Amino acid sequence: MYQVFVHGIEGKTIPVHVANSESEFNAVTGRQMKRKLLANLPANAAREERMRALFANRQLADTDKLADNGIQNKSTILIVLRGGSG
Structure with a gap:
């Protein structure tokens, strides 16, 4: 099992299973990781488009x-939420 730990949502660090093999893990995009994270969160905890993923002081693009x-x-x-507009 290949996983990452995500810190930030609800102030907790949680494990997120992202793949079953190394080759599958190497193909996972930022968007796919966010979707897997959302599947582990309570409904309405966050919206994918507001989530910003950071690793090693760089923002991870969805692609x-x-x-x-x-x-x-x-x-x-690290996951931070972008502020809403309006």
Whole structure:
């Protein structure tokens, strides 16, 4: 099982299962990771479009692959929520 730890939502660090193999993990994008995170959260805890993922002081774009940003199995990713408009 390949997972990352996500810190920030609800002030907790939670494990998120992202893949079953290394090759699958290497293909996971930021958007896919966010969707897997949301599946582990209570309904309405956050919206995907408001979530900003940070790793090693860099923002992870939704289309970026985790592995291309140096994210490995059991890395910790910070999630912050963008403010709403209006």
